[in-house]
Amino acid sequence: MSVAILDYGMANLRSVQKAFACVGSEAVIISRPEEIDRAERLVLPGVGAFRDAIATLRERNLAEAILRHINRGKLFLGICLGLQLLCDVGFEDGEHRGLGVIPGRCVRFDVDSALGLKVPHMGWNQLTARKESRLLADLPPGCSVYFVHGYHVVPADAAVIATETDYGRPFVSSIQRDNVMATQFHPEKSQRVGLKILANFAGM
Amino acid sequence: MLTKRIIPCLDVDRGRVVKGVKFFDHVDAGDPVAQARKYQEDGADELVFYDISASHEGRQIMADLVAQVMDEIFMPLTVGGGIRTLDDATRLIQAGAEKVSLNSAAVKNPTLIAEVARKFGRCATVLGLDANRVTKDGVETWEVFINGGRVGTGIRVMDWIKKAEELGAGEIVLNAMNADGTTAGYDIEMTAAVSDAVKIPVVASGGAGSPEHMLDVLTKGCADAALAASIFHFGTYSIGQVKEFLAGHGVSIRLI
Numbered sequence: 157m158s159v160a161i162l163d164y165g166m167a168n169l170r171s172v173q174k175a176f177a178c179v180g181s182e183a184v185i186i187s188r189p190e191e192i193d194r195a196e197r198l199v200l201p202g203v204g205a206f207r208d209a210i211a212t213l214r215e216r217n218l219a220e221a222i223l224r225h226i227n228r229g230k231l232f233l234g235i236c237l238g239l240q241l242l243c244d245v246g247f248e249d250g251e252h253r254g255l256g257v258i259p260g261r262c263v264r265f266d267v268d269s270a271l272g273l274k275v276p277h278m279g280w281n282q283l284t285a286r287k288e289s290r291l292l293a294d295l296p297p298g299c300s301v302y303f304v305h306g307y308h309v310v311p312a313d314a315a316v317i318a319t320e321t322d323y324g325r326p327f328v329s330s331i332q333r334d335n336v337m338a339t340q341f342h343p344e345k346s347q348r349v350g351l352k353i354l355a356n357f358a359g360m
Numbered sequence: 361m362l363t364k365r366i367i368p369c370l371d372v373d374r375g376r377v378v379k380g381v382k383f384f385d386h387v388d389a390g391d392p393v394a395q396a397r398k399y400q401e402d403g404a405d406e407l408v409f410y411d412i413s414a415s416h417e418g419r420q421i422m423a424d425l426v427a428q429v430m431d432e433i434f435m436p437l438t439v440g441g442g443i444r445t446l447d448d449a450t451r452l453i454q455a456g457a458e459k460v461s462l463n464s465a466a467v468k469n470p471t472l473i474a475e476v477a478r479k480f481g482r483c484a485t486v487l488g489l490d491a492n493r494v495t496k497d498g499v500e501t502w503e504v505f506i507n508g509g510r511v512g513t514g515i516r517v518m519d520w521i522k523k524a525e526e527l528g529a530g531e532i533v534l535n536a537m538n539a540d541g542t543t544a545g546y547d548i549e550m551t552a553a554v555s556d557a558v559k560i561p562v563v564a565s566g567g568a569g570s571p572e573h574m575l576d577v578l579t580k581g582c583a584d585a586a587l588a589a590s591i592f593h594f595g596t597y598s599i600g601q602v603k604e605f606l607a608g609h610g611v612s613i614r615l616i
Contacts, residue, residue, distance in 0.1 A: 171456050174431045204481045273362075274561045274584060276483045276530050280405055280614040281362045300363060300614045302436060304458065304483045306530070322361055345436050345458065347400060347616075 159183040159358055160195035162222075164202075164212050172201050172235070175344040179351050181358035189221035197357065198225050201344075202237030206246035206262065206307070209237055210254060219255060226257055226336055233291070233357050234338030239331065240309055242338055248307055257336060260311035267324040276306040281321050281329075281341075289318040289332045291339075291356050299349045301341040303329070308340060363614045364578045364606070365405035365585035366599055367563065368592045370395055372441075373412045375421040392425055396433045399592075402599040403616040404435070408461070408533075408587060411441035412508075423451045430456030440488045440533070446475045453480055461488035461533055464506035467513055467520070470527055477528025482560075487529040491517045491550060492537040502550060509537050517550070518557055525558045532558065533587065535565040543569025543590065551581035563587050571597060571605035578611055 159176050161169050163185050176183035183199070192198060200222065202209055213219040226232050234242055243254040246262040254262065267273040280300040285292065308327045311317060318337070321329035330339040337357065343350035371378045376390040389395070396407055409429075411422045419442055426439060439452045440461030449460045460480075466472050466487060477485040490505040494512065502517035521532055534554050536547035546567045555562040561584035564577040568588035577583045591597050607613045 168430075168454060168456050170427065171430050171434070175434050178434070203484060204479070272555075272582060274559055276560070277362065278483065278531060278561050279362050279365045279584070303362075304436070306482060342436075344434060347434050350434060 159197045159199060160186045160191065161199045161201060162192065162218065163187040164209070164216065164218055168203075169201060172199060172344045175351060175354050176358060179355035179358060181355070183358075187216075189217045192218065192221035192225050195225065195230070197231040197233070197360070198222070199233045199235065199357075200238035200241065201235045202241065204237065206237065206240060206248040206254070207250065207252045210241055210246070210252055213241070213255075222255060223257070229335050231357070231360055232336045232338075234336075235344070236305060236340060236342060239338035239340050240307060242331075242336070243309055243311075246307070258309070258311055258316055258331060258333065258338075259313060260309055262307050262309050264307050265323070265327075271324055273324050276304055277308075277323050278304045281323065283319040283321060283329055283341075284326070285319055286317045287315075287332075289330070289337070290360060291332055291337045291353060292318060292330065293356055295349055295352060301329075301339075301343070301346040301349055303341045305340060361612045363405070363612045364583075365563070366403075366574070366602055366606075366613075367406045367408055367585055367587040368399050368404050368599065369408040369410055369565070369587050369589045370593075371410050371412050371589070372422065372425065374415070374418040375425050378412065393429050393432060396429050396437075399599065400433050400435055403603060403614070404599050405585070405614060406436045406438065406458075407433070408438045408440060411439065413442065419448070423455045426452055426455035426457050438486055438533075440486070444472075446472065446479065449476045450479070453484060459484050459486045459531065461486040462529075463488035463490065464508075466524065467504060467506050467515065470523065473524055473527040473529055477530070482528050482530035485529050486531045486533055487521070487524040488533045488535070489517070489520065489524075490535050490537050493547075493550075505537060509540075517554065521554055521558055525560055529560060531561045531563065533563040533565055536567060539567030540565070541590075542567050545569060545573040546577040546581060546583075546586070548576055548581040551577055551583050555582035555584070561585065569596075571602045574602055575606055575609050575611065578606065
């Protein structure tokens, strides 16, 4: 099994699955903790609210299985909410404890509306590399990817930051720490650039 | 820097594109998958499918169609038209739509906006709005219309957009009926007023006839995105031509 995509009822997984298929990688959709334990590469996608997502992951015993997967050094890719859930704490509709994989917080965009900036941050925006990352290898310089989110992560340790993106000021658009990788943008919606990122993950 | 989005809109009736462009002889102008693929190659930033099917059967076809398109197209898709219930929205999002656009049903039952936003997040919840300039006793108001623009509601545009934002809409597609189909340009004044009044992105729709119109609405109109149908469908301008023009005039645009 090359790539396993976790279904916890929060996202359309089909587009992620088809995007992997498009780059020649078979991806299976899984939903049980024991399936996570068997996975080599785990993808945690996600749309929707932080609170509902983390509650569902805990209820179904998926949260501990994800932590086991990561602690064993196996490859992990979080997408959008799948990045945000890695934090210690999220501030969407109250204060909610996250998975605590990446020390840090998930906070709402505080942008200057005088600059005409809107929330959600929605559309195509550029990546600025902050370090080498295998996930983002061989991308065209200054390439754009598709974002749609009202919250963003603030890691406690800047060393995990793989890319930043400018929206009034720079925010963290992807992270990598060893086997743990996650993007705030949607590779599966980012046309050619996004497909390359998924191919990189599948090829590690 | 966030780029301005250029969004072609395809009218779909019972699974077929109506008024689709014939880009090349080998592209079936009525086939939504072929059309979507072509627009992706041309550099469209998003796609909108607008369901004009009147029947329940037509709507079921739409959900199947979205799944089929999303198997091949790796870009955001918004589906609008005839979404009446949370179940309708759920079916389309589960099929792979990134966002659903709520129009008449949201006016009749505003809590639909809150329901969709609660389930799928603000980012997936779009308010579609048909607005028209109406003059009565010498006084002009901007009024919300429903049922494909056929029925006036007496609701003021500026009131409705603020309410929709409060309820959980994450984006507004403003279709200015007075400009729609004219290819004489977007309603710049109305778009700017709407964009200024809310903190969520605004997509301008209705009236695009040239790249200059798009430049105007993205600059003076303060729109975050420009939607167009006929100028792309009839091949008057390609997405690439429009984007080159906009980039040349200093608009932040994604070029491929």
